[in-house]
Amino acid sequence: MYSLLYPDMFISSLFHLEPELLLQRGIKNILFDLDNTIVPRDKPKFEQAVEEWLNNLLNLGFRVAIVSNNSPQRVNSLAGPLNVPAVNRAIKPMKKAFKTGITILNAAPENTAVLGDQIFTDILGGNRLGLFTILVVPLEGKEFWATSLLNRRLERLVIKKIERRTAGKSGCFLLK
Numbered sequence: 001m002y003s004l005l006y007p008d009m010f011i012s013s014l015f016h017l018e019p020e021l022l023l024q025r026g027i028k029n030i031l032f033d034l035d036n037t038i039v040p041r042d043k044p045k046f047e048q049a050v051e052e053w054l055n056n057l058l059n060l061g062f063r064v065a066i067v068s069n070n071s072p073q074r075v076n077s078l079a080g081p082l083n084v085p086a087v088n089r090a091i092k093p094m095k096k097a098f099k100t101g102i103t104i105l106n107a108a109p110e111n112t113a114v115l116g117d118q119i120f121t122d123i124l125g126g127n128r129l130g131l132f133t134i135l136v137v138p139l140e141g142k143e144f145w146a147t148s149l150l151n152r153r154l155e156r157l158v159i160k161k162i163e164r165r166t167a168g169k170s171g172c173f174l175l176k
């Protein structure tokens with residue numbers, strides 16, 4: 001169980017992702033979590049910097065989709081203007097929505113990454129399907145993790161182990 005909670009990569013911010021590390025591993029498709037990963041949970045639109053960052057990934061040849069547990073209203077209102085395909089009410093960590101995302105992108109598990117802020121939905125779900133999993137610090141920050149995970153022992157263990165590996169530094173870290 002524990003190994004299924006551990007990501008392949010850790011990034012301290014979206015902007016620290018090193019796309020070439022993904023390309024080196026043959027990863028050309030990314031399934032993004034929405035809330036607290038690319039947009040704050042309580043915000044109705046993307047920050048311009050995030051939009052530019054996503055467009056940069058598209059320009060590098062990545063294909064991206066959003067896989068979110070949130071409602072069709074919220075997911076479509078954000079994904080629509082970006083012109084990025086999206087799966088809503090995903091019920092992550094169930095596999096079905098990830099599989100749908102892979103199909104939409106005409107991708108395969110071995111060339112697809114999941115990028116999200118939650119260990120028990122994004123990382124567990126991605127690892128169960130054999131996808132490359134990327135854990136990002138939530139947009140609300142490390143303090144948010146620290147408080148929201150107080151009673152969630154396994155997640156705290158994962159984050160502690162990552163902090164030992166990264167020595168608490170910012171950046172993009174391959175963990176496996």
Ligand SMILES: [Mg+2]
Pocket residue numbers: 033034035036037116117118
């Ligand atoms: Mg999230």
